[in-house]
Amino acid sequence: MTQPISVVTGGGGPQLGWGICLALAEHGNHVVVADADPEAASRATSLLREMGFSATPSTLDVTDLSSVQEAIKQIETRLGRIDSLVNSAGIGLDKPIQLVTSLDFDRLMHVNVRGAMWCASAVSRVMAAQGGGSIVNIGTVHALGTATGYGLYSASKSALVSLSRALAVELGDDRIRCNVVHPGALRREQDLDPESGDPEVRERHAAFAQVRQVIHSPIRPVDVGNAVAFLASDAARMITGTELTVDAGTSALLHDLRPATKHQPR
Template sequence: MELDGKVALVTGGGQGIGRGIVDRFLAEGAQVAVVQRRELGEDLLQHPGVLGIRADLSDAAAIRAAADQTAAHFGGIDILVNNAGVMFERSIADITLDEWDLMMALNLRAPLFLAQAALPHLQRRGAGSIINVGSIEGLSANPLHAAYCASKAGIHGMTRAMAVDLGKDGIRCNAIAPGWIASELSENYLESQPDADSAREALNRLHPIGRVGQPTDVGDLAVFLASDRSGFLTGEIVVLDGGRTAKLPLPF
């Protein structure tokens, strides 16, 4: 198995993209600490390879405690996945300072300080992999997403900088920039359209591969980035969007 004997800390791993990553890590033999604000579901809580940690990632003290608890429970940390975040829509005219600060605290500040908290544990291993979850919206934009796009573009830039700074410790850092990944939220959005079937078909047509992504698609890529097979890959932003951003739109 690709991650046999490895210990991973994954934020926001209880659902969506994070759950896809956790499921694939467990299948590949890793032990996983899942850090998030909400309680984990029973299936993960009962899994012998999972440690659930409830923490508010906007709290710097909670971030360090989560990393130390993971290392104490499993004996170290080999992999950090910064997946947790928040997304909301606000116009430039309407966004408030508090909303901006919350977006940056969860989407951008928490990943940096989780990396800082995990760093001594990764250094003791002599190597490691940090995976940040960015977005195609760190490269392009949807309407009303100025704060979200800024946070994800920041993640991409920070990933490159972390790769440069941490390479001397044998720690690689890469980012995944997912496109449309199926989730309960996205399914609810499609079902809210006047013609849900037509909306779903139109969405699939946006992707040259003919479908939207699944959480396990992100998990598969995360396994590769976390494993020794990607040992010469660092500082990269890997777009995972079924070819959506590679396809130029036609005017008809």
């Protein structure tokens, strides 16, 4: 197979996972849709194939080391190589820190940090043997500045950023790159369709885009996927240990209570 092979954990997810898989496929990758839910992986794979893209399903549970190792072994055996890994599998939590339980803590860290580490460790062995590759970890703007209730979630993603830098340093001699993509507030595709989705959710998203984004258009999952596809490609061959934010300028904006005005070019 001459196409680059991209493995996407959490690829069966209907929002971000799908957007990343679709973008990678559109950029010419053979996409391995890896998910703990085999039905979700098969469903996303079938959709990609119906669109004319090349894809393979894989059952991979990032919380189970043996599952990770076996899945990566099977992928290498079947496809011969792995050119990029996207650690998209992750979970969130909206709970004040004073109410966080040890179960909450362990669950978030196991999925968002340990799971990414296990996948990177397994895939890096394949990449080192073949002469290099790219790892892209999915962070969040909450790793840059967070809000009430998202403290533990932001802490887990900040830990993922540190892990990504460590991977970039440790794996650089093997020509393996590691970077982070931070999505902003994503709009589900059904929320973009005026004929479907929850009108209240659409209105809330539209209001957020007007007040908290510099670019006032909705951020689609595939927009994040396009950033991932760039970092996974040879076009980014000298980019490692860094972060790319896809948030329409939210993290750059200092909230201004003055009425919005249009600035005319001089």
